[in-house]
Amino acid sequence: MKRGFLLGWRGLTPWSALVSVLVLSSCSSDNSSTAPDDSLPPITDSGGVVRVVGNTPADFPAEVFREQYRGALPTTGSAVLRDRSSGTLFTLDGFAFSGPLSEDGVRLPQLSKLSAFWFAWSIFYPGSEIWGRSERVREASIVGDSDCLVPCNQIRRLLPADAIPSLPNPGPPRGAPRMVAVGDLALGYLRAGDLVVGIFDGVEARAYPHNVLWWHEIVNDTVGGQPLSISFCPLTGSALVFSADVSGFGTSGSLYNSNLVMYDHATASLFSQLRREAITGPRKGESLPEIPFVETTWSQWVQMHPDTKVLSSETGFRRDYTRYPYGDYRVNNNDTFSVTDPRPDPLFPNKWAVTGVQVGPTRKAYVHEEIVRQLGLRAVFRDEIEGMPLWIVFDRTSSYLQIFHAGDPSQTLDLEWATAP
Amino acid sequence: MRGRTGAILFLLVMVAAPGAKAGAWVQPQGRLWLKVGSTLGFADEKFANDQIDESKVFANGTRVRAGDRIPFDFTTGGRYRFQSYVVEAAYGVVDRFEISGAVPLLHTRFDNDNNEVEPGTGIGDLRLGFGVRILEGQRGVLSLGGEWKAPTADVPRSVYAQPLGEGQHDFTAWLRAGWSLWPRGWVQFGVGHRWRNANDELGFDPGREWHFRGEAGWQIGPTLGLKTGIEGLEGQPWTSDLFGFDQEIGRRRRWSIAPAILYRLDRFGWKRMMLEVGGAIALAGEDLPVAREIRVAWMMDLGD
Numbered sequence: 001m002k003r004g005f006l007l008g009w010r011g012l013t014p015w016s017a018l019v020s021v022l023v024l025s026s027c028s029s030d031n032s033s034t035a036p037d038d039s040l041p042p043i044t045d046s047g048g049v050v051r052v053v054g055n056t057p058a059d060f061p062a063e064v065f066r067e068q069y070r071g072a073l074p075t076t077g078s079a080v081l082r083d084r085s086s087g088t089l090f091t092l093d094g095f096a097f098s099g100p101l102s103e104d105g106v107r108l109p110q111l112s113k114l115s116a117f118w119f120a121w122s123i124f125y126p127g128s129e130i131w132g133r134s135e136r137v138r139e140a141s142i143v144g145d146s147d148c149l150v151p152c153n154q155i156r157r158l159l160p161a162d163a164i165p166s167l168p169n170p171g172p173p174r175g176a177p178r179m180v181a182v183g184d185l186a187l188g189y190l191r192a193g194d195l196v197v198g199i200f201d202g203v204e205a206r207a208y209p210h211n212v213l214w215w216h217e218i219v220n221d222t223v224g225g226q227p228l229s230i231s232f233c234p235l236t237g238s239a240l241v242f243s244a245d246v247s248g249f250g251t252s253g254s255l256y257n258s259n260l261v262m263y264d265h266a267t268a269s270l271f272s273q274l275r276r277e278a279i280t281g282p283r284k285g286e287s288l289p290e291i292p293f294v295e296t297t298w299s300q301w302v303q304m305h306p307d308t309k310v311l312s313s314e315t316g317f318r319r320d321y322t323r324y325p326y327g328d329y330r331v332n333n334n335d336t337f338s339v340t341d342p343r344p345d346p347l348f349p350n351k352w353a354v355t356g357v358q359v360g361p362t363r364k365a366y367v368h369e370e371i372v373r374q375l376g377l378r379a380v381f382r383d384e385i386e387g388m389p390l391w392i393v394f395d396r397t398s399s400y401l402q403i404f405h406a407g408d409p410s411q412t413l414d415l416e417w418a419t420a421p
Numbered sequence: 422m423r424g425r426t427g428a429i430l431f432l433l434v435m436v437a438a439p440g441a442k443a444g445a446w447v448q449p450q451g452r453l454w455l456k457v458g459s460t461l462g463f464a465d466e467k468f469a470n471d472q473i474d475e476s477k478v479f480a481n482g483t484r485v486r487a488g489d490r491i492p493f494d495f496t497t498g499g500r501y502r503f504q505s506y507v508v509e510a511a512y513g514v515v516d517r518f519e520i521s522g523a524v525p526l527l528h529t530r531f532d533n534d535n536n537e538v539e540p541g542t543g544i545g546d547l548r549l550g551f552g553v554r555i556l557e558g559q560r561g562v563l564s565l566g567g568e569w570k571a572p573t574a575d576v577p578r579s580v581y582a583q584p585l586g587e588g589q590h591d592f593t594a595w596l597r598a599g600w601s602l603w604p605r606g607w608v609q610f611g612v613g614h615r616w617r618n619a620n621d622e623l624g625f626d627p628g629r630e631w632h633f634r635g636e637a638g639w640q641i642g643p644t645l646g647l648k649t650g651i652e653g654l655e656g657q658p659w660t661s662d663l664f665g666f667d668q669e670i671g672r673r674r675r676w677s678i679a680p681a682i683l684y685r686l687d688r689f690g691w692k693r694m695m696l697e698v699g700g701a702i703a704l705a706g707e708d709l710p711v712a713r714e715i716r717v718a719w720m721m722d723l724g725d
Contacts, residue, residue: 147665147666147667148666152666152667152668153669155668157661157668157669157670157671160580161580161663162580163580215496252664254664254668263664268663268664268665269664269665270664270665280664280665280666281664281665282665317535317537318534318535318537319497319535320534325496325497326496
């Protein structure tokens with residue numbers, strides 16, 4: 001594996017950082033040294049330091065995406081990808097783990113992507129292409145003002161800052177949330193069909209269940225000495241993982257177009273999660289360096305990564321993590337939580353799941369139900385945006401949609417769904 | 422970041438409302454008026470503010486508009502409780518001029534399924550004021566005055582601790598008119614305008630407020646009286662510059678009805694003393710709790 005491409009995450013821009021690769025650099029049982037601020041302890045686990053690097057496809061030669069798979073093998077019988085031509089098996093993270101290409105350490109680069117409810121995607125990404133449809137998302141424009149990149153008066157405050165406590169909470173010490181292994185009693189709240197946000201760097205897998213994110217929305221974790229923020233907005237159904245500074249992010253108590261508005265503890269700049277940038281404050285205009293992640297069901301994730309660490313219910317807060325706190329909001333067709341401008345595009349039901357991606361200036365929405373309608377419950381298919389060849393891997397049962405860069409060396413691949421031996 | 426706005430600042434609007442004394446009749450020279458009052462308040466609902474006027478979450482799809490009653494804390498079943506004990510005094514310095522003051526002792530708590538907000542107990546923001554009787558007829562009286570609320574109380578920065586004060590200076594000007602129907606009853610009306618300073622420490626500007634109070638009382642026997650008050654608060658929108666720009670938080674308003682029974686204690690030998698037992702029920706509002714209050718007060722006059 002080449003080590004010459006380590007970059008600071010701050011230098012990444014969200015849509016230019018089309019490919020971010022997580023690679024292991026070393027292991028240590030002491031990650032306390034990576035947390036300079038004792039008041040904001042890192043999430044604890046048994047240790048392990050992972051270094052994260054990233055770059056754009058143009059700067060990142062294809063051979064860099066050769067990396068021996070060093071994680072636990074997928075569970076026998078679980079879903080994997082197979083290259084028909086070589087017989088090579090790939091994990092759903094894109095790592096070749098069995099067959100000829102695994103010996104070369106071939107890895108399919110994941111593109112940074114967003115998941116969200118349809119209505120939210122249509123508000124934040126007007127004019128997007130829609131896979132399988134001739135229509136585009138309804139056009140609209142958003143014009144900011146002198147203090148904000150968006151109209152300031154549309155940043156609506158509903159709660160005081162930190163009223164929804166991020167983890168670890170920066171307020172009165174409550175201890176650090178605990179990451180545990182599969183089977184730990186502190187995972188009793190988690191059911192097979194519950195969704196998780198998963199991060200895998202080639203060695204270590206970590207899962208952040210929606211159940212916890214419903215109540216906390218932001219988890220500030222330190223992975224391999226690199227601070228990360230895992231964010232989820234229950235109202236727009238949107239997940240985003242990005243690199244952060246050690247002080248982390250908190251919830252501002254405000255919404256912009258129904259979507260989570262975060263603030264960074266260091267400068268109090270406000271960041272729109274779905275815009276992936278600071279919309280006010282000293283960091284206004286600064287983009288969040290995105291980290292690829294997988295969003296899928298807990299049962300799927302644990303089959304992909306049986307050795308995964310999971311955020312437990314021991315968060316320092318007393319919450320019923322089995323209960324969705326917003327009634328039937330996630331399944332009804334109510335469009336918004338607060339007034340939005342522009343209004344949602346009515347092309348699809350509001351809560352349909354969308355995975356979206358941007359390549360160059362082109363944004364594209366993959367509407368899960370539209371894929372089901374045209375290709376069925378499970379599909380692997382090619383697509384192309386701005387000349388970039390892509391593999392789209394989709395499984396509705398596990399709410400999994402992954403977008404891989406299909407350039408060299410993977411452009412010769414012919415992928416299909418398979419089961420792990 | 423300069424600080425975080427406290428989570429629950431509702432109580433203070435009620436307790437610190439001008440006109441707690443609510444008397445158009447300024448004390449004559451040498452007379453000291455004392456009141457020791459206690460209020461017990463409950464709320465498990467609040468009036469929605471205009472920030473969520475198209476919210477469709479709270480009632481499973483029912484559109485919620487500003488002023489609608491919504492659960493106090495729809496995710497964790499929040500319930501608000503408070504107790505206050507306020508000692509008030511007014512003293513007639515000269516025949517048409519009085520000075521007044523109030524010291525509130527508060528106990529506030531916000532309970533929800535998680536019980537994670539620390540209760541607050543202690544002395545709230547102190548108030549000093551004055552009143553001048555500017556017109557007086559055989560039955561009617563018109564007075565004006567002012568009040569200064571000092572930020573003397575503890576205001577924790579955490580959203581997980583109940584504040585006892587608001588943390589900024591307020592100045593109120595009021596005008597009150599009364600009409601005596603002696604010996605049977607009285608009516609009075611007061612209006613106050615409160616200038617509220619920007620709270621630089623917490624990063625918000627609470628905006629100005631208008632306060633209204635109308636009251637009618639009737640003596641139904643030698644010792645027993647009844648009165649009913651209408652209390653109103655109409656606030657300008659709060660704004661916060663916590664994140665570097667003026668962000669509108671919400672506009673606070675509330676109208677309540679406050680009936681009470683008055684009982685003279687003369688028959689027990691306690692001359693010029695009175696007991697008041699009543700309550701207040703919020704009827705309409707925005708961005709404030711739908712509060713139900715029980716109020717008990719003991720009042721007396723000393724001096725000439």
